[in-house]
Amino acid sequence: MPEEWMQLIRDNADALMPLVVEHGLNLIGAVAILILGFWFAGRARNWAVRALGRMPRFDDMLKNFFGAIVRYLVIIVTVLAVLSQFGIETTSLIAVLGAAGLAVGLALQGTLSNVAAGVMLLIFRPFRIGQYVEVGGIAGTVKELTLFTTELNTPDNVQIIVPNSNVWGQAIRNYNAYSTRRVDITFGISYGDDINKAMDIIKAEIEKDARILKDPEPFIAVLGLGESSVDIVTRSWTATGDYWPVKFDLTKAVKEEFDRGGITIPFPSRTVYNAAD
Template sequence: MDIEKYTNLALSYISEYSLKILAALLIFIIGKWIAKKLSHLIRATMIKAKVDLTLSEFTESLIFFTLLAMVILASLNALGVNTTSFIAVFGAASLAVGLALQGSLSNVGAAVLIIIFRPFKIGDFIEAGGATGTVEDITMFSTIISPIDNRTIIVPNSKIIGGNIINYSKKDKRRVDLVFGISYDDDLRLAKQTLLDILHADERVLKDPEPFVAVSELGDSSVNFVTRAWVETDHYWDVHFSTIEKVKLTFDEKGISIPYPQMDVHMKKEEN
């Protein structure tokens, strides 16, 4: 008798809630699919309109999670859950979690600032948060930077916003500044003209502004020249290193010496 009673009770619950559960599952599955497709469509549209990639990806994530939250609420409503009270409970829980994760949430706020003010974007070569390299991705909590040795550095967004940001890719031109010293016994005019010839001979060095060479200092053991050459940003390091090598080789050919620190030790013999 008791078995029949519980069986009938179970059947009544199944008949009453099975459709609600099925409806909730369908709403969640279809809604999630629509949210994903719609966020992808918006991202593709923004990229086609030549909107910044960082902003496009951030907008895609924001729209997806907003729509997903709406889908979850609709699924709970289909189950018969009072979403009004659920939202209140969820809000209180979010506040408690927010207080416990203030540091993490500050990273989210920093991500918003990065997206709005755009001090850098994906693909830029930057120095920020103690890391130097190419920006691979900007997430809600961190920025992923890849140095030239192909490591992966994950830097919290709050650490980036809280310090200096140097963006080496922001401008399309950069100036290569180098200092070279020659001996006081060397021909100053010859050394200066040699440096100018080296800069003018490099096709990567821009003609406007023109390369600049001048005596910058009469040092303790050398006459120092400052050289300045404007190049396209992509050629900066190639020109930097090749100029140093070319100057050393050319100075050697022309007999121009580059002084280096020396120490003379004089031994004094004491008489008995």
């Protein structure tokens, strides 16, 4: 290599070395800020959730929501600190981002609608963490409400993530909103059976179950005359947590007493004729 080239490389290396050192240090500092910022964002979320958890009347859903907001705010501050580490003027950058926010907002209407729906769910709170709800044909126990989604857990332990806009934009059926629920059960008996005897059996089984409330008073009546059965309906009230146990146990108990009392429950039958006969 000619001596002139070697001298040119040495001159340029001497000139570039301060820049390499300066920007290298900036890069190391930016990476350190980024790592510490994301670590602190997670810790800040946990601190916020724990701090709000000390308030006995503060809802669990709100704790998680505000914790997520704190985390995102720390991440935003971290990104701005990284940019300033490279000498980028963050104030002008914020102005540019604000001007571009409208265009981004139009492009992300679905995402922003989820955030808006999440805020509405927090304000009106049609359900809380741990309640069993049905939204848009999807039913499950509410596990968490975030800025964008609602997490449900089905009775067979399947996780379902529903966008907040789908939750807020649909009819919400909350099965745990009230402390009591009505248990409706229909029993079909044969036309030849004694209706009053069947109703007495049902009434006796209802009175035996201490979980069934006396007020409102249980209701028993003939609902209708079916194709092969006389349908008797019973409507009784119980605590919301006892709804399914009462329904299962009462159905079983009445069936067993029907068998003992000679009350038959008809089932569909079909007679097949041979064309050759």
